[in-house]
Amino acid sequence: MQAAILDWAGTVVDFGSFAPTRIFVEAFAEFGVAISLEEARGPMGMGKWDHIRTLCNQPAVAARFAQRFDRVPSDADVTAIYERFMPLQIAKVAEHSALIPGALEAIAALRAEGLKIGTCSGYPRAVMSKVQALAAAAGYHPDHVVATDEVPRGRPGPAQALANVIALGLDDVAACVKVDDTLPGILEGRRAGMWTVALRCSGNFLGLDWAQYQALPAARLAEERERISALFAPSRPHYLIDTLAELPAVVNAINARLARGECPQAQ
Structure with a gap:
C-alpha cells in the first residue's frame, strides 16, 4: 500500500x-424552516451547497419551505441558506x-x-x-x-x-x-x-x-x-x-x- x-x-x-449536521439545522431555522438532525444527516458526505440542495429537494423539507415562502426552494434560496451556513460553521466547528x-x-x-x-x-x-x-x-x-x-x-x-x-x-x-x-x-x-x-x-x-x-x-x-x-x-x-x-x-x-x-x- x-x-x-x-x-x-x-x-x-x-x-x-456533529459539527456539520447541527449547523444545517440552525441555518434552516434562521429561514423559518425546521429540519431534524436525522434529516440533516441524510446527504452527509457531499459538498455543503450540494448537501443543502439535496435537503431542499426532499418533499417534506420542500413542503415546509413552501409553507413559509409560498414557493419551492430555488438554487438562489439554496445559496442564501449556504451563505448563512458558512459563517455559522466556521464559528462553531471548533465545538466538535x-x-x-x-x-x-x-x-x-x-x-x-x-x-x-x-x-x-x-x-x-x-x-x-x-x-x-x-x-x-x-x-x-x-x-x-x-x-x-x-x-x-x-x-x-x-x-x-x-x-x-x-x-x-x-x-x-x-x-x-x-x-x-x-x-x-x-x-x-x-x-x-x-x-x-x-x-x-x-x-x-x-x-x-x-x-x-x-x-x-x-x-x-x-x-x-x-x-x-x-x-x-x-x-x-x-x-x-x-x-x-x-x-x-x-x-x-x-x-x-x-x-x-x-x-x-x-x-
Whole structure:
C-alpha cells in the first residue's frame, strides 16, 4: 500500500459527525424552516451547497419551505441558506473538533508501514483550514488536504481522492485505500479505483458521541452494526469497520490481496 486517503469529520475528528449536521439545522431555522438532525444527516458526505440542495429537494423539507415562502426552494434560496451556513460553521466547528480516540495511533502505524496520509472532506476550504489548524494543534498532520471547493465536482465523484493521488506523487490508485463514514465518500473511493473502508460507528450513520457509543449494550451495538452495514451496501465498500483504530489490520489484509494480484476495481 502507498497511501490512505482519509475523510475528516466522523473519521479522524468529531466522533458522531456533529459539527456539520447541527449547523444545517440552525441555518434552516434562521429561514423559518425546521429540519431534524436525522434529516440533516441524510446527504452527509457531499459538498455543503450540494448537501443543502439535496435537503431542499426532499418533499417534506420542500413542503415546509413552501409553507413559509409560498414557493419551492430555488438554487438562489439554496445559496442564501449556504451563505448563512458558512459563517455559522466556521464559528462553531471548533465545538466538535476533537480527534477520535485511536485515530492518531492508527495513523502512526500506517506511517510506520510507509503509507502517506492524504485527506479530503465535504467542508469547503474556509472551514477546512480551521479544522486542519485545530487538528494540527492536537498532533494530526496529514500529508495533503483537499477541500470540496478545490475541485470542479466533489463527492460522490472521484476528484478529491484523485487530487490526493496527484499531489502525493502516487503511481497506482489500487495501492490506495479511501476511508469514510458516508456513502458519497465510499463512492468517491470506488470511482477513483481505490480500496474502500466504511466506518460504521464513529460517523454519521450511528450519530452518537464517544461516551454514548461506549455505553451501548453489546446486543444493541450488534444491531446497529447490521443496520449500518445495510445502509452502506449500495456503495459496495470493500471493508466495514467500527472506527479508524481497526484500519492497520485492514491495510495488512489489503497488502496480502495485492501480493496475490487482486485489485479493488475487480472486487
